[in-house]
Amino acid sequence: MKKKHLITWDTAFEVGIASIDSQHRTLINYINELAYTIDNRKIKTEVSTLFIKLYEYTKFHFKAEEAYFFTLNENDCLLHQLQHKHFIEELDRLIALNENETCSQEQLYLLTDWLLNHIQEEDLKFLQQHKP
Template identity: 35%
Template structure:
């Protein structure tokens, strides 16, 4: 078996908002679970339930982010929400493709690239606004 973890979480991935960082780690954990089952030869049978869990958790996460961005008056909230919607749609489409073609690696690769890119390039943009909100104690 190769490396059990597909994505190794690093403190560099933290954006400094505890609830958001915790949810990001949860999403990465789910992706790592899918990778584990692929490595052990059970990816095709576990992809559907794993994707259901991931979709539900991502929905909770995006609602959390969007509510905090709104409360913090984040100026680029509309663009960020559009990114969220695109991720959900692409994930659903790839999940259907992966399930029907027994190709769980395609969804795994997409999830790793998207999530790490999104966290480290996009989510860091709103972090200062949320930190200011949390520091103001009006949260």
């Protein structure tokens, strides 16, 4: 079966910082992998493993992004950190309920929507307000 992408990388997702853009691209790759696995009704352990990879990489990315943003504007970075914290809490909730093993398309779409909106709205807004 041909691999279907939920999200195709687009320059609209770029924020203009190479390391952050690369990390965003990796997050999108993880989302696409997870979507493919869910679409093809793979076993729970595969879905869970990919979900945990996405979760761990998201935490890594948020930490790296926050460190960079902190150098630009410490006060505004605190709000950005709070947005990240809420997203991680949602992922934590899914894991606590073992929903990471049976992640549905709907859950994946909600997480994807949040992430893409965050990149295109919040990350870009922050960087435009605090040009490096």
